[in-house]
Amino acid sequence: xxxxxxxxxxxxxxxxxxxxxxxxxxxxxxxxxxxxxxxxxxxxxxxxxxxxxxxxxxxxxxxxxxxxxxxxxxxxxxxxxxxxxxxxxxxxxxxxxxxxxxxxxxxxxxxxxxxxxxxxxxxxxxxxxxxxxxxxxxxxxxxxxxxxxxxxxxxxxxxxxxxxxxxxxxxxxxxxxxxxxxxxxxxxxxxxxxxxxxxxxxxxxxxxxxxxxxxxxxxxxxxxxxxxxxxxxxxxxxxxxxxxxxxxxxxxxxxxxxxxxxxxxxxxxxxxxxxxxxxxxxxxxxxxxxxxxxxxxxxxxxxxxxxxxxxxxxxxxxxxxxxxxxxxxxxxxxxxxxxxxxxxxxxxxxxxxxxxxxxxxxxxxxxxxxxxxxxxxxxxxxxxxxxxxxxxxxxxxxxxxxxxxxxxxxxxxxxxxxxxxxxxxxxxxxxxxxxxxxxxxxxxxxxxxxxxxxxxxxxxxxxxxxxx
Ligand code: PEP
Ligand code: MN
Numbered sequence: 001x002x003x004x005x006x007x008x009x010x011x012x013x014x015x016x017x018x019x020x021x022x023x024x025x026x027x028x029x030x031x032x033x034x035x036x037x038x039x040x041x042x043x044x045x046x047x048x049x050x051x052x053x054x055x056x057x058x059x060x061x062x063x064x065x066x067x068x069x070x071x072x073x074x075x076x077x078x079x080x081x082x083x084x085x086x087x088x089x090x091x092x093x094x095x096x097x098x099x100x101x102x103x104x105x106x107x108x109x110x111x112x113x114x115x116x117x118x119x120x121x122x123x124x125x126x127x128x129x130x131x132x133x134x135x136x137x138x139x140x141x142x143x144x145x146x147x148x149x150x151x152x153x154x155x156x157x158x159x160x161x162x163x164x165x166x167x168x169x170x171x172x173x174x175x176x177x178x179x180x181x182x183x184x185x186x187x188x189x190x191x192x193x194x195x196x197x198x199x200x201x202x203x204x205x206x207x208x209x210x211x212x213x214x215x216x217x218x219x220x221x222x223x224x225x226x227x228x229x230x231x232x233x234x235x236x237x238x239x240x241x242x243x244x245x246x247x248x249x250x251x252x253x254x255x256x257x258x259x260x261x262x263x264x265x266x267x268x269x270x271x272x273x274x275x276x277x278x279x280x281x282x283x284x285x286x287x288x289x290x291x292x293x294x295x296x297x298x299x300x301x302x303x304x305x306x307x308x309x310x311x312x313x314x315x316x317x318x319x320x321x322x323x324x325x326x327x328x329x330x331x332x333x334x335x336x337x338x339x340x341x342x343x344x345x346x347x348x349x350x351x352x353x354x355x356x357x358x359x360x361x362x363x364x365x366x367x368x369x370x371x372x373x374x375x376x377x378x379x380x381x382x383x384x385x386x387x388x389x390x391x392x393x394x395x396x397x398x399x400x401x402x403x404x405x406x407x408x409x410x411x412x413x414x415x416x417x418x419x420x421x422x423x424x425x426x427x428x429x430x431x432x433x434x435x436x437x438x439x440x441x442x443x444x445x446x447x448x449x450x451x452x453x454x455x456x457x458x459x460x461x462x463x464x465x466x467x468x
Contacts, residue, residue, distance in 0.1 A: 032304035034270040034277065037263055037297035044144045044261060044291050044298075046165040046175050055264050058177040062184060062268035067280030068138065068191055069256065071273045074307050077255050077283045080132045081308050082336030084412045085368050090129045090466060091339070091413025092120050093257060093284075093370065094455070095136025097447035098143050101163045104186045109193050110202070111214075111420030112137060115452055117203055117252065118211055118225075119459035125228055127466030132253070132413070138191040139258040139282050141183045142265075143446050144290045160445065164262050168445055180265045187281065191256060198251050205236055205249045215422045215453045218430050221460065257310070260285035263301050270305060279305045286310030286341065289375070292317070294324055303329050310339040310415075315348045315376065319359035326365050335366040341415050342369065345376025346396040349403055357407045371400040372415035378447060381427065381435040387448050390428030394461055401465045414462065418450040429454035 030036070047055050083089045094116060096103075103109075112135065120131035141164040150159045158173040160166060164183045166173045201207060208229050216222055236249060260266045260279070269281035279285055285305075289312040291298035302309050309329055313322055322340065330337045340360070344352045360367055373396035374388060381387040397414065404411045424440045425448035427433050433451075442448075450458060 032300075034267040034301070034304065036304070037267070037301040040295065040297040040300050041293075042263070042291070042297035043293065044288075046142070046161045046262060047177050047264065050175055050177055055177045058180050059264050059268045061181050062265065065184060067269070067271055067278075068184075068187055069280055069283055071276075071278045071280070071306070073255070074278055074283050076253070077132075077134075078306075078308055078334075078336045080253070080336075081339070081368060082334075084132055085335040085366060087410055087412075088130070089132050090123055090127065091132045091134065091368065091370060092116070092123060093134040093136065093413065094119070094416035094418045095257075096140055096419060096444070097136075097417045097449060098162050098445040099137065099140040099190075099258075100168075100445050101141070101182065101186050104190050106193065108421070109137075109190055110197060111452070113194060113197055113202065113254070113420075114211055115418065115420035115455050116254070117208075118213075119455060120252070121205075121208060121211075121232070122225070122228065122456070122459040122463050123466065125232055126460070126463035129466055132255070134255045134257045134284055135194075136257055136417075138187040138194065138256045139183070141186070142259060142261040144259070144261055144288045146290065162261075162445070164265065177264070180262065183265065184269075184281075194254060194256075198254060201250070203250075203252045203254075205232065209233060213456070215451070216430065216456060217453070221430065221457065224460070225456070255283035257282050257284040257286065259288050260298060260302055260309075261288060261291065263297060266301060276306045277304050279307045282307070284308045284310060284339075286312060286339070288312050289314040289317070289343065292325060294321065294328060299325065299328060308337055308339060310341050310370070312372065312375070313340055313342045313344070313356065315344050315352050317356075319356045322356060323359050323363045323365065326360075326363070326367055333364070333366050336368070338365075339368045339370050339413070341372045342400065343372035343375035343415075344396070346373070346392050346399060348376065349396060349399040353400065353403045354407055357404065357409045361409070368412040369404060369409060370413040370415050371397055371411055373397045373400070374415075374417045374447065381438055383435045383438050385425075385435075385438040385442055385448070387435070387438060388426045390426055390450070390454055390457075393426070393450070394458065397458075397462065398465065416450055416455065416458065417447055418455040418458075420452050420455075422453070423449060423451045425449050425451065426454060430457045 084091045124131045141162045143162040145159040152170040157170045165175050373393045377388050377392045424437045430453045
């Protein structure tokens with residue numbers, strides 16, 4: 001479904017294949033500021049049809065609002081990612097495909113945090129490696145779309161592009177830039193509650209006994225999890241007695257991320273500190289598989305910021321192009337700066353991953369490899385729902401682990417679309433959800449997510465890979 005060619009919403013002339021030289025529109029030698037992307041074409045420009053004055057008004061409002069994250073936090077994540085690159089830490093990133101404004105509520109936020117904490121507990125404890133946690137949260141409101149139109153209830157309507165842009169209601173699909181201001185305030189409220197939970201003791205490891213398992217039916221898994229928590233608490237209490245646990249066990253780091261898609265928002269949230277530019281709307285942003293064209297707007301925007309940047313790599317991406325992209329985004333080749341997020345599809349890993357690993361090696365790139373086993377495995381269920389099978393997702397993950405190992409590389413992390421709620425969007429897993437169950441609690445605004453039990457199960461499977 002992903003395509004790197006512009007099929008819609010082209011804001012400028014079609015991109016020509018450019019060489020990496022001074023004349024190239026987004027060459028590293030060219031001056032950069034948060035608005036240089038505006039002169040370049042873009043495959044996803046949701047406000048192309050909107051009066052420029054309306055967009056400018058929103059940009060002014062956003063520019064005056066305070067940062068959501070602080071540059072030192074971004075630098076801290078860069079440091080942790082450098083350790084992911086070095087193999088000392090493992091990266092867990094996850095959350096909704098599309099966050100919804102209506103999910104900005106205490107219980108939904110808490111349960112998203114809880115499942116991430118529980119997964120990272122399993123990974124850190126059972127996998128014996130500290131986990132870096134990045135949530136797709138507090139800003140994941142924009143969606144790239146392959147088609148300008150979609151069919152809803154038999155009617156052709158403009159595609160839903162996320163709460164950032166238009167409404168899920170098929171009768172209200174006109175893009176409205178004022179929604180970006182709403183997105184800012186929903187992000188701020190979400191992030192504030194996350195920070196409160198983290199500093200208020202929700203993430204205290206001593207409380208992990210009270211992070212109750214939900215929706216997990218398998219007795220075996222429950223016992224395994226409880227044994228893990230018992231062991232952990234035992235170890236902790238010993239360290240407490242020795243005075244060896246400080247503040248570190250009382251809270252954890254949690255970083256935020258979203259796709260850098262709606263550039264007027266990203267640019268307005270980009271601020272200068274000590275001579276460097278930071279995107280202050282999230283700690284990490286990524287470039288989607290549909291917007292990674294070397295000389296287009298999204299790459300131009302991302303090359304100027306200090307934040308770590310993810311790059312989605314689908315099966316249509318030629319490895320040489322990805323190498324050029326990495327050089328463009330990080331000419332200094334700094335470990336911890338770039339994350340290549342492969343989302344190839346289970347059946348493509350063996351054919352597509354080795355050439356990418358080889359190209360990255362030959363170019364000497366210091367990139368982190370992360371596996372998104374969701375986006376290459378989307379299919380249509382017999383019920384008509386967009387779905388993904390738990391086993392296929394797991395297969396891509398296992399294949400990716402194996403392939404890195406076989407080629408002298410290593411998988412630094414994983415990237416899931418998941419939620420802490422008991423939704424029925426992906427089939428299989430511990431609850432053996434099948435096509436006929438999908439309608440029961442199918443609440444995603446975009447792609448199907450692993451539910452609570454599927455996410456925890458995935459963490460146990462992953463921990464086994466990390467240990468081996
Ligand atoms: C996503 O992560 O939701 C997404 C759209 O991914 P991709 O760009 O890899 O298709
Ligand atoms: Mn998605």
